[in-house]
Amino acid sequence: MVGHVFAYPVAVVWAMASIPLAIHLFIDEIDLLPDEEAIGQLVVRRVVWPAGAAFVLVHLASLLWAFAADPALGFARFLKALAGTAAIGALLGIASWSWLMLR
Incomplete structure (x- = not known):
């Protein structure tokens, strides 16, 4: 349950x-779309x-805790895997x- 919540x-x-x-990767597709709703759906x-x-990945990491001896x-x-996944994402x-705003 804790893994699911986090x-x-x-x-x-x-x-x-x-x-x-x-x-950035799909800008050519985005330029062809007719409205903002379609752009939002694509993104x-x-x-x-x-x-x-x-x-x-977080759910799998919770298995480290659930099935640990x-x-x-x-x-x-579990906490290390959770913190690592969150930190890398952040x-x-x-x-x-930053790259997008400073281009």
Whole structure:
């Protein structure tokens, strides 16, 4: 349950972090779309993959805790995996949004 609860904010971080890259990689497709709603849908379809991967990764990391022989060690491993996934997403987000705003 704890892994599921923490998976949502980590997935949101990864979704927000991947928006600039999605815009950059698919700008030619975006330019052909007729309205803002279609653009938003395209970007959402592109950012759901990294967000979904982070969501699944946190769930898998919670298995380190759930099936650990030593619950304290399993919890520590879960926290390290959770913090690492969140930190990498946050750093990539800072870098990608900074790159987008400073271009």
